Amino acid sequence: MPGTPVAVKALGPVGPVPAGLDEFYGQPLSWGACAEFATDAMSKVLYNGKNLQCASLSVPLDYATPDGREISIGLLRKQATSATDRIGALVINPGGPGQSGMSAAASIARESWDDPLSARFDLVGFDPRGIGSSEPAVKCLSDAEKDADRLEPPITGPDAVAKTEQESKEFADKCVANTGAEVLANIGTRDVAKDMDVLRSALGEQKLNYLGFSYGTRIGTAYAEAFPGNVRAMVLDGAVDPNADRVASVIGQQNGFKKAFDSFAAACVEKEVCPLGGDAAQAEAKLDALLEPLKTTPVKATGSRKLSYSDAVTAVAQGLYSEELWDLLEEGINNLVTGDGAMLGQFADLYLGRGPDGKYTNIHDAFTAVHCVDDPPVKDRAVVEDQMRRIRDGVPKSSLNDDSDFIAALDECAFWPVPNTSQPHEPKTPGLPKVMVVSSTGDPATPYESGVKLAKALNASLLTVEANSHTAFLGENGCANEVGAEYLIDLKLPAEGTKC
Missing domain, CATH: 3.40.50.1820 (Alpha/Beta hydrolase fold, catalytic domain)
Incomplete structure (x- = not known):
């Protein structure tokens, strides 16, 4: 340009x-x-x-x-x-x-x-x-497809593995179609x-x-x-x-966000009014109860948009990145109590790269593309099941994760069309x-x-x-x-x- x-x-x-x-x-x-x-x-x-x-x-x-x-x-x-x-x-x-x-x-x-x-x-x-x-530029999904994905409920039930793998393969196929295998092969660190x-x-x-x-x-x-x-x-x-490796990275990050949430909750409950109540030990249960209905019924956000369960979890994670965001996160959770998801929706937009014009940056398409050539793919379901077991055992029960996050399914990288060019070492x-x-x-x-x-x-x-x-x-x-x-x-x- x-x-x-x-x-x-x-x-x-x-x-x-x-x-x-x-x-x-x-x-x-x-x-x-x-x-x-x-x-x-x-x-x-x-x-x-x-x-x-x-x-x-x-x-x-x-x-x-x-x-x-x-x-x-x-x-x-x-x-x-x-x-x-x-x-x-x-x-x-x-x-x-x-x-x-x-x-x-x-x-x-x-x-x-x-x-x-x-x-x-x-x-x-x-x-x-x-x-x-x-x-x-790396491009996998259109703006409309990204909006639609965000409204999807968590994948559960006996077909969860098959559904997750189908979505992963479709994502990889779209990356190839919209970017080209030659570019994807040379996108890594x-x-x-x-x-x-x-x-x-x-x-x-x-x-x-x-x-x-x-x-x-x-x-x-x-x-x-x-x-x-x-x-x-x-x-x-x-x-x-x-x-x-993948297991250590996920466990470390999940524990890091849990520690950050506990610090946020401890600060919140000290205030005269906190949307998570007055007991830090019960704050996470309060947030779970607030988010649970979103799994089936998104709430009103900005304009005609809705705040889904995945968006709400993403928004909380975004708000925990810095103590400077805690007051805004608290306000967003308080608004959600009254059925207003606009502020949390804006937090999710910030994390996911969606602008006010409805257009997305390619940050999350590129995120996956880079990881799929930076790390060896796991194509053996037995290995995936073992990894998920170790992750479930190593992460705390948290509002920042859900059973749908730990489905023992092959991810996008298992369907990637090109080999990895590096690995953790x-x-x-x-x-x-x-x-x-x-x-x-x-x-x-x-x-x-x-x-x-x-x-x-x-x-x-x-x-x-x-x-x-x-x-x-x-x-x-x-x-x-x-x-x-x-x-x-x-x-x-x-x-x-x-x-x-």
Whole structure:
């Protein structure tokens, strides 16, 4: 998506160039207006920000055949405000997989007028291949199909396995039809890390400075393993355990959300009026009773829309991502008591990428597509049954899960048309400089222990943030912001055991 060119200059190739990739590593970037790069309502607002520029980066679809089909990666930057003190570019990815790094960088740029990072670094966000402004985009379901799926009641009964597998196969088939098997085969983190090294060179950077949140920590880990000598600094916040299998990941996350809900409930019941009652021990039962009727009878939301059971559960999960959202979540639950599902519906829309115009981002299509090539598929039903048994034994009874979440059925990845290109493993990063991992004690989505494990695997410095939030750096925690900025600017790492 070309913008109006304002600067076209070749700054690369810089650093080592893998065989056959000279043209990509040395390509000029045409920086121009960002309006044409917007793909949804939110990006249309964000990309109008002051001093933002956008460009496209060309990379091979398949790095094994660099002279074959090319694809484009969307880029957005805000240049450092101090030309004399500029250190370089800070490349940003917010996670998902499926979230837009361009939108993340634009959002950070809006809030960073007094941030020392914005003076010393160009803030650069990229949309990973297949996502957002990058082309071709991963597409599986239409907007109408996504709306319809959200209204479906939970799958139960003796045919639950067969129905679930039929839906999984139909989803995989639609991804192939609407995206193409060749794109799906090359959408994974392995290839995103290679794209990021092309970007480093095209930006004219000898070494990479990287800020990755959530799944963005997996991208950073993959880059550190593939290109350890090309790293200057990395902050990995809200870490994904690089060695966790499916069972461990689900159990860890479910327990993380249960812990976050308990903290939310404890704060709520201390108030004069709480929609979950006055006893924290009974709060979850209250929420269960409130949500149960939605399984068969959705309630009114905004306009002609309805709030379903799955939407309500999604909304509660969204509200638990940060303590800053607790008051709004409490208000949404209180509204539901009176039969008004509008606020919880908006929370679900936020999580699922639905804009006010009814159009969805492709975050959840891409989420599945990436996971299906990042992790080995499970095609043996006996293995699936064993996994589900261990998950059921390991997760707490919670309003955030339901029997329909633990059906021993093959998922979409079992029907995926292409093989996986990576798998969970202990990363090997000889030559990697000391990097920094940030982990919050009350993180619901990527539990604290995952950050401990990633820091150990990378021999990284660990910053512990005592907060109920998924990720912490560049948020409301001034201590975490100061420690992270000191590291990125001066490479000063926090002392062992540092807590914010």
